[in-house]
Amino acid sequence: MIKAERQNLILEYLTKDKKVLLDQISKILKVSEDTVRRDIKELSDKGLLRAVRGGAVHRSPIPLHFKExxxxxxxxxxxxxxxxxxxxxxxxxxxxxxxxxxxxxxxxxxxxxxxxxxxxxxxxxxxxxxxxxxxxxxxxxxxxxxxxxxxxxxxxxxxxxxxxxxxxxxxxxxxxxxxxxxxxxxxxxxxxxxxxxxxxxxxxxxxxxxxxxxxxxxxxxxxxxxxxxxxxxxxxxxxxxxxxxxxxx
Amino acid sequence: MIKAERQNLILEYLTKDKKVLLDQISKILKVSEDTVRRDIKELSDKGLLRAVRGGAVHRSPIPLHFKExxxxxxxxxxxxxxxxxxxxxxxxxxxxxxxxxxxxxxxxxxxxxxxxxxxxxxxxxxxxxxxxxxxxxxxxxxxxxxxxxxxxxxxxxxxxxxxxxxxxxxxxxxxxxxxxxxxxxxxxxxxxxxxxxxxxxxxxxxxxxxxxxxxxxxxxxxxxxxxxxxxxxxxxxxxxxxxxxxxxx
DNA sequence: TGTTTATTTGCAATATATTGCAAATATTAT
DNA sequence: ATAATATTTGCAATATATTGCAAATAAACA
Missing domain, CATH: 3.40.50.1360 (Rossmann fold)
Known part of the structure; x- marks a missing residue:
């Protein structure tokens, strides 16, 4: 499981569930919470989601990347x-x-x-x-x-x-x-x-x-x-x- | 196996699986990971995919038919x-x-x-x-x-x-x-x-x-x-x- | 055909990135 | 305020990238 793939999946879970939780993603993708946190940080820097305590939610008006x-x-x-x-x-x-x-x-x-x-x-x-x-x-x-x-x-x-x-x-x-x-x-x-x-x-x-x-x-x-x-x-x-x-x- | 053929196959695997991994392609096509990496680099320069650490993923939802x-x-x-x-x-x-x-x-x-x-x-x-x-x-x-x-x-x-x-x-x-x-x-x-x-x-x-x-x-x-x-x-x-x-x- | 030249490929050494862990710090909830 | 929980930071282990180089292969030319 490479980083790009993981981040794509995080965005998919986000569109499906409207939110993602660190421990949830960590368990599903079998990586540490730190990694998930860093992924969310990167995605957040690109403006694709909003990082919040414990996970991430939609960045309000901006629709998610079409690819995902x-x-x-x-x-x-x-x-x-x-x-x-x-x-x-x-x-x-x-x-x-x-x-x-x-x-x-x-x-x-x-x-x-x-x-x-x-x-x-x-x-x-x-x-x-x-x-x-x-x-x-x-x-x-x-x-x-x-x-x-x-x-x-x-x-x-x-x-x-x-x-x-x-x-x-x-x-x-x-x-x-x-x-x-x-x-x-x-x-x-x-x-x-x-x-x-x-x-x-x-x-x-x-x-x-x-x-x-x-x-x-x-x-x-x-x-x-x-x-x-x-x-x-x-x-x-x-x-x-x-x-x-x-x-x- | 010639270079162009390999690169076409890489693009095929990419469309099928939404990602390709260096070691996966390297094993399938029986060339070194370096070669695959160089292939991916070339394809990336042409805008046909996005090179990421460990492999490559799709560049965008828009199939650049511009290819030719x-x-x-x-x-x-x-x-x-x-x-x-x-x-x-x-x-x-x-x-x-x-x-x-x-x-x-x-x-x-x-x-x-x-x-x-x-x-x-x-x-x-x-x-x-x-x-x-x-x-x-x-x-x-x-x-x-x-x-x-x-x-x-x-x-x-x-x-x-x-x-x-x-x-x-x-x-x-x-x-x-x-x-x-x-x-x-x-x-x-x-x-x-x-x-x-x-x-x-x-x-x-x-x-x-x-x-x-x-x-x-x-x-x-x-x-x-x-x-x-x-x-x-x-x-x-x-x-x-x-x-x-x-x-x- | 044989020779030269350029390209492609694999390897090894080195540099960089990623990941998980643990301690320190910050935040939230009671 | 205190405890519980989340985040940040530095670090070490591991994985991946880059580079230069030499061998193998293909292409060009006489």
Missing amino acids: RQYIDVEHKQIIAGKVLDYIKPDMVVLIDSGTSALAAVANLPKDIALTVVTNSFPVASVLEDHPKIEVLFMGGRLNKTAFSTSGFETIEAIRNIRADICLLGICSIDLNWGVTGADYEDSLIKKVMVETSKYIIALSTSDKLGTSESFYICAANRLDVIITEADPAEVDLTAYSQAGIEIR | RQYIDVEHKQIIAGKVLDYIKPDMVVLIDSGTSALAAVANLPKDIALTVVTNSFPVASVLEDHPKIEVLFMGGRLNKTAFSTSGFETIEAIRNIRADICLLGICSIDLNWGVTGADYEDSLIKKVMVETSKYIIALSTSDKLGTSESFYICAANRLDVIITEADPAEVDLTAYSQAGIEIR
Whole structure:
């Protein structure tokens, strides 16, 4: 077990559990607590987490390094991606935000579909490399090196010039009272503008995010047209959502 | 087992296992750990992986499909990159176009320099991942999937909003009569606007491109401040260029 | 073909990094 | 304030990197 690997794992545990404890990591990875502490120190210096007494937690607005996140929850994301495909028809203009769920959806698009994809996410653009019939419009702006996406004024201006047929919103918290909310300010701003300018909104979420809320408001729940989760809709109580006019898949 | 074959295998193991270990590869391929280490060093210089103590891990989530072109003329580009560094000072705003020479220059920047880099090239942005003090502004536009850069109206508009201290122009043909010219229309347009809006222009070229011309005009030769080539300036006839007020390195 | 030249590879000596331990210090909770 | 717990620091053992060099191999050339 080499240092780089260990640090990757620490970041994975962090995204999964929202926190890591020194003794927990020390036991799992079978190294001394000192080593874990030093690893956390290094990661903290890179800005990838916040070291606290006893372990580490998320550094609030900054999303974790994409590298670490893309392998998490792969099965769930595959399921979500499959359901998304029903909504994507040839020649649509699809607006896609950053986030690994949307990325999974894009990665599962058929190779020969003709689309225009508008995105601010490097990985999304990159995955479309071998889809010859998909034209990609990339929205510029300040580059966020951890999420590999752009944000800020230029990005928002670029979105305002687009009126997409469909918008794929990466995982967010959804609550019928509080609406759709996000944990990262810059990212939530982007999502907000995307929702404003798109005709049809598909939110990608996980069933455990239904009924929860975060700090930054994106839009009212009934602004969403569809919510796609990894769960079987037959097994969740959806009456409240359908009453609000939202389809759940 | 030839070197190139070995290095390809290393990259394969890397994509499969997300990491490679020196002793593991050394045993599998039956070469010494030193050789593996040198291989990893080379691959790391090309930006294809990240060398860490004990082995290597992925560099970034963005598969640099740039691979093919990156192999070409590596030594020359390293030389060029070294010379470029003399012109980059802390806190400058540096405009960088797509192209592997500029990429090589960027990849060789010191890890802790503070800069603002403005670019339309994915690989350039991607290579700056581990330079925490470099802010990256990415210029949006239509994505060119072969060069992995953006171009078109939006990109040009974005450039017009920047007044960079220095512009690094990727390899072009330079002729004292015909000026600076490029072979690709869209790309030449971008370069043209970059030259118009930047204070100081550094052209990266190879000595065999001096005195040649391509189809699309970028700017007059004397608009360039410096031409950097891989050759020793003492061994080329530069009188004509210096008379035009161009420094050659 | 045979000879020369350059590159690649492995080895050994040396330098540097990583890790776990223990003592000293700081922090938190009661 | 006191005890319990976490962090920092220095140190030694071990693992890994770097460097120069020589042997092996491949490439270039007559």
